[in-house]
Amino acid sequence: MGTQKAIVKENPEAGLVIKDVPIPDKVGPKEVLLKVKAASICGTDLHIYDWNDWSKVNIKPPRVIGHEFAAEVVEIGKDVTSLKVGDYVSAETHIACGTCYMCKTGNKHICQNMKIIGVHTDGAFTNYLVIPEENAWKNPTDLPIEIASIQEPLGNAVYTVLSGDIAAKDVLITGAGPIGLMAIAVARACGAGKIIVTEVSELRKNLAKEMGASFVLDPTKENVLEFVKDLTDGLGVDVGLEMSGKESALETLLSSMKKRGRVSLLGVFDSDPVIKLNNDVIFKGLDIHGITGRLMFQTWYQIKSLLENKRIDLSKLVTHKFPLSKFEEGIKLLKKGEAVKVVLYPE
Numbered sequence: 060m061g062t063q064k065a066i067v068k069e070n071p072e073a074g075l076v077i078k079d080v081p082i083p084d085k086v087g088p089k090e091v092l093l094k095v096k097a098a099s100i101c102g103t104d105l106h107i108y109d110w111n112d113w114s115k116v117n118i119k120p121p122r123v124i125g126h127e128f129a130a131e132v133v134e135i136g137k138d139v140t141s142l143k144v145g146d147y148v149s150a151e152t153h154i155a156c157g158t159c160y161m162c163k164t165g166n167k168h169i170c171q172n173m174k175i176i177g178v179h180t181d182g183a184f185t186n187y188l189v190i191p192e193e194n195a196w197k198n199p200t201d202l203p204i205e206i207a208s209i210q211e212p213l214g215n216a217v218y219t220v221l222s223g224d225i226a227a228k229d230v231l232i233t234g235a236g237p238i239g240l241m242a243i244a245v246a247r248a249c250g251a252g253k254i255i256v257t258e259v260s261e262l263r264k265n266l267a268k269e270m271g272a273s274f275v276l277d278p279t280k281e282n283v284l285e286f287v288k289d290l291t292d293g294l295g296v297d298v299g300l301e302m303s304g305k306e307s308a309l310e311t312l313l314s315s316m317k318k319r320g321r322v323s324l325l326g327v328f329d330s331d332p333v334i335k336l337n338n339d340v341i342f343k344g345l346d347i348h349g350i351t352g353r354l355m356f357q358t359w360y361q362i363k364s365l366l367e368n369k370r371i372d373l374s375k376l377v378t379h380k381f382p383l384s385k386f387e388e389g390i391k392l393l394k395k396g397e398a399v400k401v402v403l404y405p406e
């Protein structure tokens with residue numbers, strides 16, 4: 060058994076270290092051993108770096124982190140039937156138990172005993188990792204490894220955008236972080252009408268335009284509600300996608316909705332926001348729902364179709380590429396809002 064360099068949450072405190080860890084040598088009957096080609100840094104990894112409240116509850120150090128990746132199958136367990144050595148894969152990061160109420164009623168993405176790769180099990184910021192066969196998603200061989208490595212957050216965007224009608228609907232997307240930007244591309248590809256986006260970062264505002272936004276507003280400088288009203292004959296937008304996790308953005312979004320509109324909430328809030336339930340939700344007859352993870356595996360088939368048929372081009376969202384050892388640089392850029400997706404390559 061050899062060792063490999065990995066990015067590890069070593070102690071229950073802020074920070075991450077790069078160190079040698081054993082290469083996994085046990086592959087269960089329904090598991091596969093993967094060799095990582097590329098892995099991208101997620102907002103969740105930044106939370107783990109900072110050791111926020113969510114990390115404290117969910118991570119038991121030491122833990123190899125990283126969950127968005129492209130890899131090659133190098134060994135399969137004895138009962139694996141759907142994969143072979145040499146297959147090119149990415150992964151659904153939610154590991155479902157398969158036996159709880161949610162799993163048995165077609166809702167594996169919110170399994171009651173859910174584990175997450177790179178959080179509850181060792182992750183992909185290294186050379187080799189083991190995952191369940193079910194979680195491996197076979198990629199088309201011509202999909203670039205950088206794009207393959209960002210399909211997991213793309214799945215969040217696809218699930219959010221396509222969780223209701225989108226064709227010929229006017230959409231407001233609050234927040235153009237990586238998933239917000241992907242959501243713009245997906246909404247455009249699926250025939251959305253006007254796409255209005257709110258964002259403060261210059262880099263992200265420019266990319267929002269490139270992904271297909273009709274209008275990009277800075278909510279700290281412009282009156283979003285007035286703008287939406289002017290644009291929609293005073294009616295508001297049909298679809299609202301909350302991608303920022305900011306209370307002020309949610310408030311703007313709810314007040315900008317057309318009556319009977321659809322609101323999908325993906326952004327996670329630091330503390331529970333206060334909303335005007337009577338006027339902004341009940342009397343408007345809004346349809347609001349939460350989004351977490353990706354439908355297993357309907358969302359993955361939708362991702363495959365969008366990529367295969369070249370309906371979306373996300374290459375501009377991969378703003379930086381570093382060897383694994385330079386991960387701190389990537390984290391710094393992401394925290395300053397100077398990067399969108401940072402892809403790491405194991406050495």
Ligand SMILES: [Zn+2]
Nearest residue numbers: 101103127212
């Ligand atoms: Zn992620």
Ligand SMILES: [Zn+2]
Nearest residue numbers: 156159162170
């Ligand atoms: Zn379950």
